[in-house]
Amino acid sequence: MFTKLCRPVPSINFRTVKCFCKPRQLNKYYNIIARANCSASSSFLCDKNVIFVAGLGDIGLDTSKELLKRDLKNLVILDRIDKPELVCELKELNPKTKVTFMPYDVTVPIAESKKLLKKIFDKLKCVDILINGAGILDDHKIEATIAVNYTGLVNTTTAIMDFWDIRKGGPGGIICNIGSVTGFNPITQVPVYSGSKAAVVNFTSSLAKLAHITGVTAYTVNPGITRTSLVAKFNSWLDVEPDVAELLLEHPTQSTKECATSFVKAIEKNKNGGLWFLDQGILEDIKWDKHWDPCI
């Protein structure tokens, strides 16, 4: 079932590209593909500008640390709550990378997201990768779960298209969305959360297939059960299983560090449309069943 190495080349259908793109867009897109193809190496992240939404979270923090080993140019962390001591710690890890923190709640109106992104683009000139990692796990909070895990991710993605979309003269970009294995098959005791993650997986697979139009490639990283504060204790839907956290943790899980290692490997693969399953040291690109085809 599992493979350790995955194809580094984005799965682009060049025939489709030829059909749909206008010449100018096509050239830009070929450049993006060329960049993507040569990027599947450990030096891929070197000198890149990365925005990481929720880069101070449990998985976020260890992934930020792992990213900092790659000599990024800039790591801009957007998170709801400032944690100055953690930001200081990150800043000290690698003098080659400038780490910046800016407060951001993904549930703000999209106009606010665009304003914040404009500040970042004005300052850095270019951004290479956006990582959308904001998430909550509490099935007592239906609106918040959906607003953060799905609507917030869609809005942040939509907002950055103003700066990246090749149809607007942008340079393209890369979106890395944090899904979850529960987006493939749910933890039935948290149906609201699991459903929100299925939405992220499905949404991102569309983005990947729109790359020939927008110039923006996309993939999901989908961690298995990871020992975070999120998972240590959480509410099931209508309390169908009050001990859901304990029960989950009785089975093999991964540490946030293991998760972070696979996470950054997935980013380095840079595979458009990748559905990365990250669990206990395993990094696998899931193959999704085709049940129907809209033929367009």
Added chain:
Amino acid sequence: MFTKLCRPVPSINFRTVKCFCKPRQLNKYYNIIARANCSASSSFLCDKNVIFVAGLGDIGLDTSKELLKRDLKNLVILDRIDKPELVCELKELNPKTKVTFMPYDVTVPIAESKKLLKKIFDKLKCVDILINGAGILDDHKIEATIAVNYTGLVNTTTAIMDFWDIRKGGPGGIICNIGSVTGFNPITQVPVYSGSKAAVVNFTSSLAKLAHITGVTAYTVNPGITRTSLVAKFNSWLDVEPDVAELLLEHPTQSTKECATSFVKAIEKNKNGGLWFLDQGILEDIKWDKHWDPCI
């Protein structure tokens, strides 16, 4: 790929039921299963009380008409906008069924949903089936799409559990959620909509697996491209494909009547966990790939 007949028996793992249920709940649940098993016939809907959210919509209206051929006891239609002439038409179709209309916007707070449901339960005493059919298709409207298609459906489902959950002394019930084939594989040009439908599919599959705890069974009906006013013209995400509606309609589609016929057949199958794919006269129970298992 397609089969015309499907197993009418709910896919219940009795071993799981034995593990998790307390005796009283288990007895209740066996009764529900017994009901479900004997129900897969054309007389299943006879004398039933059904709540249909969005029962005046394009697919909703023809499905309401099809339901009325089955001699329901009550059909309570909840929809955002009253259309008195359509309600009158429905009332005249079958004198054995009492048709009632009540205004309902699925985006109201859950407390409002509970109030409305209380009125209905007070009046009818029991409700057998809830059909959640509210949906919009407009990828320019991110918040509204997610609020109606996913959050609204989750809230309405959660609200009715107050009256149905066997843990609260309720009698159990049946939830029929309208998903979409885009929940299996997206129409990439409407990623927000498709993602919201993936959420519905995933959410409902959890509900089905929680039936041994709640006494409430659940399945989705997932129409293929159906010639509705929704599909006649709609906005793609960031206008990635302005002609998405026209392109879709160039391929074989089904009428709302064809869809309604399959829809009611699916209801009559009454299969807990069913993932019904309804397209051009075909009714198939999709088998979902298992990519991982939380083991709880």
